[in-house]
Amino acid sequence: MPIRPLDDWLASRHSSLPLSALKGAVVGIDASHYISQHLLHHSTREPLLVALGGFPFALKSNIERELRLFKELGIATLFVFNGLDFGTKNQRPHVSPESVRAFEQAWDLYDQQQADQVVDAFSGAGTPRPETLYRFLQRILRQNGVDYLVAPYSAAAQLSYLAKGTTPLVDAICGPTEVLLFDVDKLITRIDIDPAQFHWVTKQTCQEELTRLSNEQFLDFCLLLGSSFLPTFPAFENPQFPGKFTLQHALQMFNLGGRSALSLCAQFEDNPRVLDLQYTDRYKRALMTVKHHVYMDEEGRVGPMDPENTSNDMHELIGQRLPEELYFYLSKGVLGPDVPNYLTSGEVLVSLPLGVEDTEIYRHVAGSALTPIRTQAICLLSNSLHRFYQTKVINVRTWYDEKSDSSINLKTIPSVKESITPWKIRSNQLPDSLKKLQESCGLFKFAVLSLKDSDFASKSLKARESQPLSSQDEILANVFWRFLQLRGYIDEKTHQLTQWGACLEQALSVLDPSDTLEEATFLAIEMLRFGLLNSKQWFSHVSGGPMRGSDEDKSFNMLVSRVACIAKLQHKSIGYSGPLSRQLLCYRSLISEVRSALRNLIEVVLTGLLLSGDADRERSDWNDLSIRLPFIDDNDCGLGIAVRTYLDDLPLQADPLSAEARAEVKSKGKEWFQHSDSFTGNLDMAFKLWDAVYKGTQHAGKEFKESKTFEAANAWLADRRKTKLTYSIQFNYIPLEPTLVYTMARLSFLLVSCLTLLVGIASAASAVVDLIPKNFDKVVLQSGKPALVEFFAPWCGHCKNLAPVYEELGQAFAHAEDKVTVGKVDADEHRELGKRFGIQGFPTLKWFDGKSDTPEDYKGGRDLESLSAFITEKTGVRPRGPKKEPSKVEMLTDSSFKSTIGGDKDVLVAFTAPWCGHCKSLAPTWETLANDFALESDVVIAKVDAEAENARATAKEQGVTGYPTIKFFPKGSTDGIAYSGARSEEAFIDFLNEKTGTNRAPGGGLNEKAGTVTALDELVARYTSSENFSELVAEVSKAAKGLQDKYAQYYVKVAQKLADNHEYAQKEFARLSKILKKGGSAPEKVDDLISRSNVLRRFLGDKKAQKDEL
DSSP states (O other): OOOHHHHHHHTTTOEEEEGGGGTTOEEEEEHHHHHHHHHHSTTTOOTTHHHHOSOOSSHHHHHHHHHHHHHHTTOEEEEEEOOSOOSOOOOOOOOOHHHHHHHHHHHHHHHTTOHHHHHHHHHTTOOOOGGGGHHHHHHHHHHTTOEEEEOSSOHHHHHHHHHHSSSOOOSEEEOOGGGGGSSOSEEEEEEETTTTEEEEEEHHHHHHHTTSOOHHHHHHHHHHHOOSSSOOOGGGSBTTBTTOOOHHHHHHHHHHTTSOHHHHHHHTTTOHHHHHHTHHHHHHHHHHHHHTOEEEOTTSOEEESSGGGOOTTHHHHTOOOOOHHHHHHHHTTSSOSHHHHHHHHSEEEEOOOTTOOOOHHHHHIIIIITHHHHHHHHHHHHTTSOHHHHTOEEEEEETTBTTOOOEEEGGGSOOOHHHHTTOOOOGGGSOHHHHHHHHHSOHHHHHHHGGGSHHHHHHHTTOTTSOOBOSHHHHHHHHHHHHHHHTTSBOTTTOOBOHHHHHHHHHHHTOOGGGOOHHHHHHHHHHHHTTOSSOOOTTTTSSOSOOSSOHHHHHHHHHHHHHHHTSOOOBOSSOOOSOOOHHHHHHHHHHHHHHHHHHHHHHHHHHHHHHTTOBOOOOSOHHHHHHTSSOOSOOOSHHHHHHHHHHHHGGGSSSTTSHHHHHHHHHHHHHHTTTBSOHHHHHHHHHHHHHHHHHHHTTSOTTOOOHHHHHHHHHHHHHHHOOOOOOOOOOSSOOOOHHHHHHHHHHHHHHHHOHHHHHHHHHHHTOSEEEOHHHHIIIIISSSSOEEEEEEOTTOHHHHHHHHHHHHHHHHTGGGTTTOEEEEEETTTOHHHHHHTTOOSSSEEEEEOSSOSOOEEOOSOSSHHHHHHHHHHHHOOOOOOOOOOOOOSEEOOHHHHHHHTTSSSEEEEEEEOTTOHHHHHHHHHHHHHHHHTTTOTTEEEEEEETTSTTTHHHHHHTTOOSSSEEEEEOTTOOOOEEOOSOOSHHHHHHHHHHHHOOOBOTTSOBOTTTTOOHHHHHHHHHHHTTTOHHHHHHHHHHHHTTOOOTTHHHHHHHHHHHHHOTTHHHHHHHHHHHHHHHOOOOHHHHHHHHHHHHHHHHHSOHHHHHHHHO
């Protein structure tokens, strides 16, 4: 834990060196400090983490990148984690009032759709406690071959021993300023990767600059500043602004108090807050705790520092002593600190974490429903310890009832250890069929499926006298059997599956090994047993629930989305950007509590097996045993949001249950969840989990009362998840796509006829200067001319919206490149530049005057007019508009709207407003769409300025209340069809092709269907396979007579040619392909060539087409 005032003071006083200076060294790293650095640093922070829950999506890749760099530089690392709680803290982990307020304000902004401010607001609401990510980090370290150790108590104390012991094991320490409380001379406070350097301080420098404090005085002063050992001295703080004080102010008070903590406490002994905290006594305890803190030596022995001067009552200061074997299992991560803390402190402290709503259902789950699991874990661990622990009374204290008389009296609880000891089955005792089963499925599935063999189940009752277990698989299999028995899935007397065991077995039977959903399925069954997996309106007071459809639709949507919350959203290694749901965030917290309790229990099962001697303890794979146990990954609510969003958007479609509606919503999902691995893939995973849970509910027995609800929900969901079936012709050859052919041909035509225009476009595209570390100083700071610089990140949604505007800005001032620079920095790739100028969010625009390296923040609007006016004000240079081709978007007014709509053309209209940010984002796509359909004379791409005087009446008549509103008007109709699909070029083209019968492709070309006639294709397929061309001519000629299609007669021509020359189609296809590849044809001609090529494909068999292309 950092000493925050000391941190702030040291911010400008540290030294730095290249990371390569540590080559050949072993660096001991405080794990909590390391995690905090990642959670808080602007380059790795994920602002929406607190709104989504779970673990950061990019954390693993960021950590692995650093570990690789350490290895490349020859730096060894040893991570040290905090262990058991120490001292009489008398207070639970709490969330600051400031974080609570920030969290509420962030949700208010989200509900008000203030997108620009939401990300920053959540970013300021705080981060999860580092301890919640311990297991996650330990798994990453193990997978990358990096050593770690869990300290008996404080990681800072353990690191000081590792650096200063009789045989030092680390050469340097990277950790929080709290490490300076111990005998440590130098401390690395931060390690940076971009650039590769580290920052460090020395204790001697600190003491010198703090008015030459002695070692004892420095220790006293740091303790008074506040740390995990002692709260901040109350007199340092302003009661109205707790935590807001400076180190200089505290130092002045400390010096006036005689440079002694005891003297200062005596001066303020009548201070009410000093009295309430019993601060003098707590200071004395803290001082002794630091001086005689407990550590583990290189031989694995646990003892206090300075043992010769240690009193006999250190257990009163640090905590009740545990067996050395238990400290060993703690050090290896086999057992977490929670359950041992319950035993040593005599308390179960239940807290309200950051981001969790204080609701009745959460109180019920955290405060009482999970008590039986906690009781099992505490009882089982105490069964293997001294009788002192077996007779303790453990008080349960919750955040909402500190004076609760709820307790766990271990003396009155029968031992559970004996009931699970028969589970001691070695691999050689397994039948061959079960050995094969163990190799082909996960641990949960193997544990339950193995017991369907009644002969094996009965023999397992007699296995307790076998030799100790040795392999990992043996140990883990027995741990799972014991765990499942404790949870009521296996009958204690028969080792047969109980009714809930049968339910779990049926649920797991749906899964394939590749699904990786066993843990989520087990958790779902646990949630069913607790009565938590339903659609009850526990969180209706907050936003984020289903909004559309009937009450039944909303209820089933909520149920399916809650099931999805139990699994994790598959996401790229980048911060989340997408929809949020406070209701699903609340539900996620219930799952997280259940998961945490189950993790504690299964860890104790493993530890109890080891303490009892049921497994070989001469081993080196302790870390592997720990990370192979389940319930490490805390779930986010992202997958639940994805499912809820998908199901909630279907009712907006014209036919919500159609395949087209499902495809449309899924295509939009790619934009809603831009960084998910696959929106459709995530839905498939969620629905697979639903299938497993649903099957379980249908075999849950009479105890479960919700099976009918799940049955009805399953039928409801079935109509909304069907896979769209399409018919397509597959080719084994790889021809040029029509779009690519068209693009190449059109480009060639433009090169011949419009070379000058292309040169202009090319120069315009480069008007914004790309700035990197190598050219930044030269261009921006040393050129003598001012510059406006955008710091952006490629993944940032706001940056993407600004990009086209910023490009226009660059073009507008390209004529004055000798007077002003418009530049941009990819601050995600070049983080050193972002860090250099204090960039904490994206996009950030800064104005450099060309004379100094201290820029001015740009705080104006992000539209072209505002940005241009700013540059003109600063430089006197006026922008010049680029020479643009005439827009093919038709602007409609009140009069032209009436004359255009309902005529002989299909019209797609966008109603926009000049001030609308989404409209500005749509504008370039709309222009592109108009260009794509420029050759379609019967299709109009139009726009209405809904706030213009000459079009306002039309917008009102069309019921436009939000922007942009997009409507499609078919030929001859004045009734518009609302467009609610994705706002991408591809989505618009698909929509128009479907509605108008065109066959356009992105880029303006034609797709593979252009020119083809379905009715004739069926005839061609029938007769060409048998090469019966004479009959083909007759049938095609007959069918073509009744068709108005432009290319129907071309089918007749090709059939006639084939009757004379069987190789005609192949040769003609090759000829047309050469023309297209050569280029130079006008766009209209290219359309015709592609259409005829598509028809020829219908006449070509796969082998001929393949031969031709090869």
